[in-house]
Amino acid sequence: xxxxxxxxxxxxxxxxxxxxxxxxIGWISSVSADGHINLAPYSFFNAVGSEPPMVMFSSTGVAPxxxxxxxxxxxxxxEFVCNMVTWELRDQMNATSAPAPAETNEFELAGLEMEPSKxxxxxxxxxxxxxxxxxxxxxxxxxxxxxxxxxxxxIGQVIGIRINDAFLIDGKIDMEKIQPLARMGYQDYSSxxxxxxxxxxx
Ligand SMILES: Cc1cc2nc3c(=O)[nH]c(=O)nc-3n(C[C@H](O)[C@H](O)[C@H](O)COP(=O)(O)O)c2cc1C
Numbered sequence: 772x773x774x775x776x777x778x779x780x781x782x783x784x785x786x787x788x789x790x791x792x793x794x795x796i797g798w799i800s801s802v803s804a805d806g807h808i809n810l811a812p813y814s815f816f817n818a819v820g821s822e823p824p825m826v827m828f829s830s831t832g833v834a835p836x837x838x839x840x841x842x843x844x845x846x847x848x849x850e851f852v853c854n855m856v857t858w859e860l861r862d863q864m865n866a867t868s869a870p871a872p873a874e875t876n877e878f879e880l881a882g883l884e885m886e887p888s889k890x891x892x893x894x895x896x897x898x899x900x901x902x903x904x905x906x907x908x909x910x911x912x913x914x915x916x917x918x919x920x921x922x923x924x925x926i927g928q929v930i931g932i933r934i935n936d937a938f939l940i941d942g943k944i945d946m947e948k949i950q951p952l953a954r955m956g957y958q959d960y961s962s963x964x965x966x967x968x969x970x971x972x973x
Contacts, residue, residue: 789956796952797828798854798864800893801844803873808885808894809840810867810877812856814954815924824929826853826905834919840873842910845925849907850891853929854899858950858962863898890931900938900949904931 774780776787788794797816801809813828830839838846845851856864866881878885878894885894888904895902905927913922938945950962 784957786956788954789959792955793953793961794955796856796864796954797826798856798860798867798896798899799828799841800852800854800878800895801841801850802848802893803840803844804847807844807874808876808878809844809873810854810881810883810896811839811841812864812868813841816853819926824903824932825908825926826903826929827924827926828853829913829922829924831915831917832921833917836870837919837921838923842923842925843873844893845907845927846910848892850893851905851907851927852888852891852893852895853903853905853927854896855901855949856952857900858952860896860898861952861960861962864952888931889933895933900935901944902933903929904933905929 780786794814795816797813799811799813803809813830815829817827819825819827830842832839841851863881863883867877869877869880871877871880884897886897888895891904891906908926908928911924911926913924915922934944938949946963947966950964953961953963955961
């Protein structure tokens with residue numbers, strides 16, 4: 772099939788998110804200006820630079836809440852943490868995606884333990900094997916088809932990375948042990964279970 776995205780795709784579900792898959796999930800903790808702690812998953816998420824290390828995520832909000840809490844908090848306070856989601860943490864991650872009021876602490880909602888971060892105010896997900904402490908770089912406003920909605924990309928600089936030593940084997944992160952979770956489109960996910968090495972051509 773070919774689908775002109777200005778027109779109807781003719782399928783029972785929009786296939787776009789499955790066309791860019793698997794996508795890593797940024798499980799983003801933040802704090803509002805008045806101190807409310809927030810945690811939510813974002814799968815329009817990736818690393819976008821390494822010197823300095825930078826990450827992005829994007830939020831698609833619709834009226835009456837076009838700006839999601841994570842975005843409001845980061846724009847107001849300038850800090851966030853990206854926690855890695857694993858197969859083990861799939862249900863807690865899903866629970867934190869509930870459309871809860873800004874005052875709700877999703878760590879508590881999902882029964883997750885918080886740990887203080889070293890360089891930023893938002894707490895970390897203690898059970899996440901890797902946590903990246905970030906400072907806000909910029910918001911890029913994106914086109915938005917939905918009237919009253921807001922599509923934004925947030926870019927942050929990673930200023931500190933904590934890796935659980937239990938997942939460091941011979942100085943390398945053991946991804947088979949971590950089993951990071953990824954989004955596949957629709958309601959589907961994948962977890963990393965098989966890894967192979969490919970050397971670049973000289
Ligand atoms: C696996 C997963 C990935 C998600 N990815 C995104 C995303 O990339 N962008 C987005 O706007 N919402 C995404 N959501 C929905 C948000 O997590 C949800 O709207 C959440 O309530 C936002 O919380 P907040 O208002 O506290 O930031 C995702 C949900 C799940 C379960």
